[in-house]
Amino acid sequence: MxxxxxxxxxxxxxxxxxxxxxxxxxxxxxxxxxxxxxxxxxxxxxxxxxxxxxxxxxxxxxxxxxxxxxxxxxxxxxxxxxxxxxxxxxxxxxxxxxxxxxxxxxxxxxxxxxxxxxxxxxxxxxxxxGGTQFAELNASSAQALAAAAGEEWTLRPMQPGDFFAVYRLLNEREAGHVYSPGELALLLGTEAYAGVMGLAQRTLVAVRDGSIEGFAAVAVPAAADVPAPNTATAVEWAGQPSAVAALLAKAALCGGVGTLQVPVPWQERGLLALLRDAGASLSGGANxxxxxxxxxxxxxxxxxxxxxxxxxxxxxxxxxxxxxxxxxxxxxxxxxxxxxxxxxxxxx
The missing domain is CATH 3.40.630.30 (Gcn5-related N-acetyltransferase (GNAT))
Known part of the structure; x- marks a missing residue:
């Protein structure tokens, strides 16, 4: 051997x-x-x-x-x-x-x-x-979060032309992996965590005045009418807290999702405040x-x-x-x- x-x-x-x-x-x-x-x-x-x-x-x-x-x-x-x-x-x-x-x-x-x-x-x-706050969004708290985030963004699926704007948002975070453009493009397509969980990855962006101000990748059931093996979860996000909150609320309110888990690192206080004020349940834990x-x-x-x-x-x-x-x-x-x-x- x-x-x-x-x-x-x-x-x-x-x-x-x-x-x-x-x-x-x-x-x-x-x-x-x-x-x-x-x-x-x-x-x-x-x-x-x-x-x-x-x-x-x-x-x-x-x-x-x-x-x-x-x-x-x-x-x-x-x-x-x-x-x-x-x-x-x-x-x-x-x-x-x-x-x-x-x-x-x-x-x-x-x-x-x-x-x-x-x-x-x-x-x-x-x-x-490390430290993480695990938020759980149900229909009620997701609706409250959407209302708090406001209607100033257009929320839509990410398109190939959005790539460098999303790349910029990810690299502007206080803490995050350093991606090369090629590596990020690869990982957006492979859907590793969603695949392991038996879910499908969806990528969304929040646009205001022609500028992408928020990004979220979420792992959700592949079909609304098929039971999923695991609860939907937010995989990664970046951008203004209100824009991210709007995207998470949208994902949570999609058919078949039911509940969306959001593991928020302790330092993301702005997003945590929005989730808390919307009535999302929060529990602390490690990374x-x-x-x-x-x-x-x-x-x-x-x-x-x-x-x-x-x-x-x-x-x-x-x-x-x-x-x-x-x-x-x-x-x-x-x-x-x-x-x-x-x-x-x-x-x-």
Whole structure:
């Protein structure tokens, strides 16, 4: 058994393994949902390769950059973790995780985000992080939100000609993934999170005086008359809070949606106020998944410009350091470093 970086020629086999573990027959393949993991290129993912060349286990590892204020965090995300049933019980996933952590540290990444929270990850130092308010819009609160947002916007599906306006809005957020135009166009089409949830992605824009001032991607039932496996959810948004609120209200009031869940990062106070005033139910929690430190020095270096004088020289425990940096409950909200919600367009 070899545990190593996967080769481009082996990615199709890894995608088939992931399909056998995560997807129902006839469902969209993981290869289509997660091109950042499975398309050929400079792969960072690892696999356990049996003596006959079979991909026995796989762990997707994808690099990205997160903008938070004026700082940029170079990070990795782990996803599509799977082991062939014939090779389970050999500790392959744990060994692959160690290789991924070493890889990220060597690349001087600051953090590794993981889409899961099972013991495989928590034993390796992954912890919950950040703060999120989970809003739930029903018909009543959605109607109130629509009334509060006003009628000054034209709300319509996103068109190809809207692309650069949406790209600008996403890059203007206080905290968010840094997208290249090509990457954003790809992710808008792959619908990864919606696909995993058994839903369909819809993209909407709010236009005023010919200018796009709001964008929202939502995962909703594919058809109004077909029961959906999961509740509709907002995937990602950007723009003026009132414009975003109008788009979320529109999505919630569409036929077949019923209830729309909106995971709002703690720093988006304007949108949270609109949702609260409209009567949406709110419950607090952490961000999506878990995170671990890849390289402590890189983390301190990359967050230096947004730590606001916070002295971390005596903090030795990784969990405490992550909490002090990113958890709004650990200090004053204004001292925590904001992060995007991680189950968005760039869900891994």
């Amino acid at each position: 070899q545990l190593r970086l996967i080769k481009p020629a082996e990615l199709d086999q890894a995608a088939l393994l992931a399909d056998s573990v995560f997807r129902e027959p006839g469902a969209t393949s993981m290869k289509e949902l997660f091109p950042l993991i499975f398309r050929p290129g400079l792969s960072h993912s690892y696999a356990a390769i049996a003596d006959d060349g079979t991909v026995a286990a796989f762990m997707g590892l994808v690099p990205s950059t997160i903008k938070t204020g004026d700082a940029f965090l170079n990070v990795f995300s782990i996803g599509a973790v799977c082991t062939d049933p014939a090779f389970r019980g050999q500790g392959l996933a744990g060994q692959l995780l160690q290789l991924c952590q070493s890889h990220a540290a060597e690349a001087e990444a600051s953090l590794i985000f993981v889409s899961g929270d099972r013991s495989l990850y928590t034993r390796a130092g992954c912890v919950p992080f 999506s998944g878990t995170v671990c430190i890849a390289d402590r020095e890189a983390l301190l270096r990359q967050t230096e410009g947004c730590r606001k004088g916070l002295d971390l020289s005596s903090v030795q425990d990784d969990k405490e350091l992550i909490s002090l940096l990113f958890d709004p409950a650990s200090s004053e909200d204004s001292d925590a470093i904001p992060l995007p919600y991680m189950s968005g367009l760039r869900f891994i």
